[in-house]
């Protein structure tokens with residue numbers, strides 16, 4: 001993987017940067033600039049060397065169709081940053097042609113053009129023609145085969161930006177943890193977590209499964225799970241994993257009637273989940289058990305909420321977040337809900353590395369690389 005320091009000359013060069021400007025927007029305004037700030041090191045490196053920087057990003061249409069709010073927010077960090085409400089049309093080409101060394105231009109939301117997610121080759125060629133060099137600086141979409149991820153590198157000399165370089169270094173390191181080590185995987189849907197679980201079981205001394213994912217394991221281990229969310233997938237594989245000594249499953253739970261609030265919930269021992277109750281979080285004994293393992297570990301990895309976080313079942317996720325933060329272990333964490341919990345507690349600085357990837361982090365851990373990373377090597 002080539003990095004920015006491998007680029008010989010940047011002075012006056014048009015550099016097309018795939019960035020992560022997909023930050024939360026409410027009422028037409030950016031509400032959290034964490035990711036925008038993460039894009040700055042690469043942008044500033046390029047500007048200082050006299051490059052003409054062209055920034056591309058996606059934002060999901062559910063949040064906002066346009067990157068205009070991100071442009072407004074970016075002005076705080078780059079006062080003369082420019083924006084064009086176009087992607088590959090004449091307006092975009094004219095704005096690019098008018099750039100001077102050190103200038104920064106943001107193009108419109110890539111997903112306004114369906115060819116981005118369709119990985120259309122012609123769209124990738126049109127995007128590539130705006131620049132002379134391509135820099136990949138978003139990690140969280142590198143598991144997707146989109147035009148700006150795997151298409152553009154076919155047409156331009158391509159490099160990893162500082163953010164992607166750091167993600168790859170940190171997550172590669174997390175695949176070779178210092179013992180004793182603990183991996184914690186939460187969330188839902190066994191089929192999407194199976195590859196990473198299998199990989200982590202080869203690398204980590206203890207692998208804990210929590211969240212809705214754990215319900216499958218608890219059920220197949222012979223425990224009543226009432227009306228809990230259970231994927232019911234790959235039962236034979238789960239039974240096989242249950243035989244692995246490294247696998248750790250919850251020892252208690254917080255249960256509530258389906259759709260019930262945290263206030264209606266109660267702590268239950270594993271055998272004591274009633275037919276009309278759902279397991280919605282790990283229980284306090286499980287949090288204590290994990291805290292103790294983390295305390296005795298040198299490396300800890302964590303992705304995914306351990307309970308139905310957004311509906312108020314936050315005790316397990318927050319308890320484990322605090323325990324890992326205070327463990328003194330080298331800690332690597334990621335995933336949208338996981339980061340939200342850490343930010344809510346204001347303990348972000350206590351983790352060694354916070355990955356910007358959710359699905360991308362899991363896929364990287366499972367495969368050791370991603371399509372968007374491989375594309376930079378060809």
Ligand code: ADP
Nearest residue numbers: 187188211212229279280281306307308309310
């Ligand atoms: P997604 O890809 O949809 O984000 P994840 O695998 O990250 O899925 O799973 C996160 C989801 O799992 C969250 O919506 C969280 O509330 C839910 N979840 C976690 N534990 C439970 C549980 N015990 N019961 C129901 N939902 C749960």
Ligand code: MG
Nearest residue numbers: 335336337358
């Ligand atoms: Mg998720």
